[in-house]
Amino acid sequence: MRFGRIFFARSFAFLFSATVFANAHASAGQMRMILEHKDTKAVGNEVAKSGGQVIRSMEAVKGIVVNIPTEALNGLRNRFPDLQITEDITMEIPVRTMSAKGRPGPSTQPPPQEVPWGVTAIDARIAHVKSRGAGVQVCIVDSGIDKTHPDLQGNIVGGRNFVASKNRIDSTAWNDDNGHGSHVAGTVAAIDNSIGVVGVAPAAKLYGVKVLNSRGSGYLSDVADGVRECVRAGSHVINMSLGASSDPTKDSPLKTAVLNAIGSGVVVVVAAGNEGQDVKNTVPAGFPETIAVAAVDANMNFPSWSNFGLDTDDFSAPGVSVKSTWMSGGYNTISGTSMAAPHVAGVVALKISSGSLGLVSHTLGRSISVEGSGLIDALDTVNNR
Numbered sequence: 040m041r042f043g044r045i046f047f048a049r050s051f052a053f054l055f056s057a058t059v060f061a062n063a064h065a066s067a068g069q070m071r072m073i074l075e076h077k078d079t080k081a082v083g084n085e086v087a088k089s090g091g092q093v094i095r096s097m098e099a100v101k102g103i104v105v106n107i108p109t110e111a112l113n114g115l116r117n118r119f120p121d122l123q124i125t126e127d128i129t130m131e132i133p134v135r136t137m138s139a140k141g142r143p144g145p146s147t148q149p150p151p152q153e154v155p156w157g158v159t160a161i162d163a164r165i166a167h168v169k170s171r172g173a174g175v176q177v178c179i180v181d182s183g184i185d186k187t188h189p190d191l192q193g194n195i196v197g198g199r200n201f202v203a204s205k206n207r208i209d210s211t212a213w214n215d216d217n218g219h220g221s222h223v224a225g226t227v228a229a230i231d232n233s234i235g236v237v238g239v240a241p242a243a244k245l246y247g248v249k250v251l252n253s254r255g256s257g258y259l260s261d262v263a264d265g266v267r268e269c270v271r272a273g274s275h276v277i278n279m280s281l282g283a284s285s286d287p288t289k290d291s292p293l294k295t296a297v298l299n300a301i302g303s304g305v306v307v308v309v310a311a312g313n314e315g316q317d318v319k320n321t322v323p324a325g326f327p328e329t330i331a332v333a334a335v336d337a338n339m340n341f342p343s344w345s346n347f348g349l350d351t352d353d354f355s356a357p358g359v360s361v362k363s364t365w366m367s368g369g370y371n372t373i374s375g376t377s378m379a380a381p382h383v384a385g386v387v388a389l390k391i392s393s394g395s396l397g398l399v400s401h402t403l404g405r406s407i408s409v410e411g412s413g414l415i416d417a418l419d420t421v422n423n424r
């Protein structure tokens with residue numbers, strides 16, 4: 040069994056209460072776990088006998104999500120020696136992302152279109168002559184996407200919700216009730232029209248998988264199945280601007296889902312995290328197979344909160360004071376590696392759409408640990424033939 044730890048200690052209180060509210064049947068002394076086994080029915084029966092409850096079946100792995108009395112775990116291990124037990128830890132939007140600015144209300148009069156500084160800084164605007172991301176689907180695993188946003192709607196092809204409300208999961212309820220997911224989606228593929236902003240790949244398609252609730256937190260089980268859902272829906276690229284403190288070298292349903300996605304040819308781009316710590320203490324950024332993205336400001340400086348421990352297959356991208364779309368038809372300017380990741384996801388879409396040989400970046404003169412392979416460059420990427 041693994042014990043995950045969420046990013047910020049000060050978030051503990053509300054996260055524990057969120058867990059209780061989301062599972063009305065859970066009582067004191069119970070833990071939310073993912074149990075992987077070839078005979079999930081037999082395991083589920085044993086869980087029920089021990090006073091626990093089966094919450095749902097997993098899709099990314101053969102397994103079930105359960106609430107189970109802590110003291111029943113040993114008996115379960117003895118009964119099923121090959122049982123894989125993973126604590127269903129909470130994953131969340133890196134906290135700094137949400138504290139950058141207050142949430143604006145609905146926008147009745149959309150502002151005239153401007154090109155966000157980050158789109159210009161990575162040479163995406165001039166790359167649009169050669170590629171706009173047409174034919175590529177980017178899956179946003181986040182708080183959902185604002186379904187009717189005038190700067191996004193034409194690029195949205197669908198979505199799915201995994202977040203339970205009153206112990207029920209309405210798969211169609213993937214509209215964004217936080218704002219974060221719509222912000223990420225807009226940086227990837229806000230439409231090139233007369234209003235708002237323009238994305239890195241304004242002709243790419245968006246698929247919105249909602250795994251985070253209105254407060255920006257969700258379960259590892261839902262994120263894992265969300266990744267699986269992106270693959271099922273035919274996405275070429277997955278963006279995950281979320282994370283949790285956990286050992287990335289250990290097996291988990293999330294790791295299985297990410298490795299299966301990559302094995303299917305899907306590119307997985309993730310936020311490095313905003314804790315000012317080594318990504319090797321986090322998932323999914325600490326998985327070597329994902330592309331982790333650090334944040335830079337408009338002067339190409341790295342904020343102290345952008346995580347380090349990157350490799351040469353990781354990158355840097357704009358992540359400070361980034362303007363993009365928001366829920367309820369609005370716009371917002373916020374900061375975080377959450378904002379950096381979708382710049383790279385957008386360039387991956389341009390790369391796939393243009394048939395380029397690979398991603399191109401430029402060093403900012405920092406160590407690989409801090410900048411990965413440096414600032415992603417859209418123009419040089421689409422010209423890489």
Ligand SMILES: [Ca+2]
Nearest residue numbers: 230232234236
């Ligand atoms: Ca626009």
